Amino acid sequence: MNHSFSRRLFSASTSALRPRIVNTIAEYRELRHEWIMQGKSIGFVPTMGALHHGHLSLAKTAKAECDKVVASIFVNPAQFAPTEDLDRYPRTFESDVDLLATVGVDAVFAPAVAEMYPAGITLDVAKQSGTFVQVLGKSHMLEGSVRPHFFRGVATVVTKLLNATQPHKAFFGQKDGQQCAVIRTLVRDLLIPTEVVVCQTVREADGLAMSSRNRYLDPQERALAPVLYKALQAAEALYVAGERDASVLRDAGMKVLQSAGVQVEYLSVANSLSLEEEQGKIGADGAMMSGAVKIGKTRIIDNILFGVEVRK
Template sequence: MDKTLEGVNMMMTSTDRFKCPPGIKVFNKIADFRQWRRSLLLDKKTLGYVPTMGALHQGHLSLVAAARKRCDHVALTVFVNPAQFAPTEDLGTYPRTLQKDLDLLASLGQGVASAVLVPQVEEMYPAGIELDVTKQKGTFVEVLGISNQLEGTTRPNFFRGVATVVSKFLNIVQPEEVFFGQKDIQQCFVIRDMIRDLHFPTKMHICPTVREESGLALSSRNVYLTPSQKEHALVLSRSLKHMESLYRAGTRDATTLVQAGTKLIQDERKKVQEDGEDWEIKLDYVSINSGKDLSELKGDIPSEDGCVISMAVYVGDTRLIDNLCLDVELAD
């Protein structure tokens, strides 16, 4: 196994050193979780599911609360999935805060979150898992036609890893309903199509992006931002709102909207340089895509499909994403 993966596995080896809050069952083994899941079926209780990579924040908690409103029980998975990281990405440094995560779930009140599965890498990938996809063995899932654009351009194997691990977890957890956040909108489209195509008996919900009061979309990677970077990172939501206002005022040419949003980010980049910061803002992409199939739009935006306006921006070394869905019918 890759040394990076050995380190990841050591960090996730056991929940014994963590204090489990009352009312929340924490499982390391898939078989133990399945036994608990079977007991819910025998009691005719429904289960809502929230997949996570840990480092929970209020966005995750809002998904848990939404799941509890619809289901008798809520289960989460906490798993930093190696298959969605490239060799050059931050797998080894991705925040792992299981005790804090459990405490946050407990803060929702007893009976909101019922169980957390924290599986091992070797159990999730019995054939092993290499970060280099050319060396990988075993079974993987791809959702073609919707994975290679946007995030897939910068991270070409990312959604292959996402689809694979979510399909595994849907099979393990077997929830009646699953809950995702709109902030990762392309992921939502990929999983929605995968659930449809593979006939998972699970209803998907896409819940609104949760933001800080400033407008910054909540993300586990926000912990990497300095106070100054956090302030300048507000350009993402500001740019999206500007494009939305133009759209609502009647501008329906995608290229014009992209240019307007890009200008705000370029202006913010100049501000950072003028402030003499030792880091910079760098635009990865601003894109407008069909609300139907995420195909890129260049001319008029079809009124019947709506659109997804999305962007990725590096603020220092931290890559942030955000989006708005305009006149798009999402899974509720």
Template sequence: MRAVHTVKEIREALEAVREPDKAIGLIPTMGALHTGHEKLMETARRECGLVVVTIFVNPLQFGPNEDYARYPRPLQADVELCRRHGVDFVFAPAAEEMYPQPQLTFTQVTRVSDHLCGAYRPGHFRAVATVVLKLFNIVQPHRAYFGEKDMQQLAVIRRMTADLNLPVAIVPVPTVREPDGLAVSSRNGYLDPEQRKVAPLLYRALQEAEKQIRSGEKDAAKIRAAALGVLGQAPLVRVEYLEVVDPDEMQPVSSVTPPVHVAGAVWLGATRLIDNVFVAE
């Protein structure tokens, strides 16, 4: 495995090994790799002849009061984890390498990014789509792997790829969970013991919403109320949103007919957690 840090290096390294019948799989990450990322690597390794993991904490996608400065950056441990999972190349550029001059060109996927996280993190998905498009152009993969925990991000990337006719297959990978149901996330490490104890309530609330839908409830307001009742069991939990949305454009629905996603974001102290469930039928 080889770790490189410049656009020139990764392009030259891939050009030397690129073959017509060898698919290149890309896994874009911000590092602080965990078992969810391991599942992405394992999936890509099975399906591709070459696997590239990018590690880049993208400053553009953090708001002024968010956790860019304290976001964990254990690069050496991340590289070693990639090595153990058979990754071929790690591309870990500095911010100055990805943005050598002020960025004046952006990719914005409207509508899909309007609600849920997009409503509370202005500019976030514009920055995500921009950096992912840059990575697609740099690496030129055949397949790119994204976790389903970041459901809206996945929808944004899918729509960008389709609308811009990008020759990349977007591969969703199921959410990895702790034994108590909490979705694995790099930000879980911020939680203190008491916060960690109540964090699984978000998933339980989403499961309650799913139960309501599967039992035949169509009224999104009643479904939300049932889920919010679960979250109300813990005063520590501050709800940012909990919505039932369509699976393609992430628009809230008032009358529920599957397939739908139920998505939520909560705060525990200074830590923001997101999760979702998909109800197919």
């Protein structure tokens, strides 16, 4: 996060009304009942904390569209593999609540792990028990090809959070483009009465998509990190000029990444609806070009859309 921006937010938070902290589903449901009896609409912004301007942008949009806004802060163990960064994932709860106060969030739902996983949870999928959600057909490729456990954990926790909070609208960022597609599908297929609202990716001045994990980058790595967005922009320039061949667009992006010498996990041009990789020309459905690279020990993910609109 930009430090001057952070200082402005924290100074503003001293005069902002602090959100109500709710730790259990029962307590939240009582609060929700009060809101519903008052005829209020409810917007929901799910987060894992370590908030940045991207999260706050979602909360602002939720506040503009709904009478009441609840944000969750919950580091979901089910989406981490045993080798990943669950233990060191940044946890900044008090400052997160201060930031949410500056944009008028009404409540923060911050459940314990036992509240969300009453059957218990272990990071070893083979040893897990209880109920989990899988979205077949959109979870195995792209991020799922690198992190096969990830979307099972995401789909499960989002289903739990939507069932717990029962919002009219839930707000997500396009930076996690595949995740948005998975969530839209599970909401449709499980008949969850919540409208999924996807908002534009919020970026730093140099184009790097805002992410809680960006704080892992040292100064040299941070300077290199926008290279993925530059690769996507190189392909986008060709698309705007009329190029529709997916392989040409992939090659243009890959050249940028290879010249930077970063470790590329994948670079994809996929159908915007099915997420299946485009093998020929991009059709009427449009496409999502996405990628993941490693900068030091940090994964950077990003995407842009071709022929598909996302909210501003």
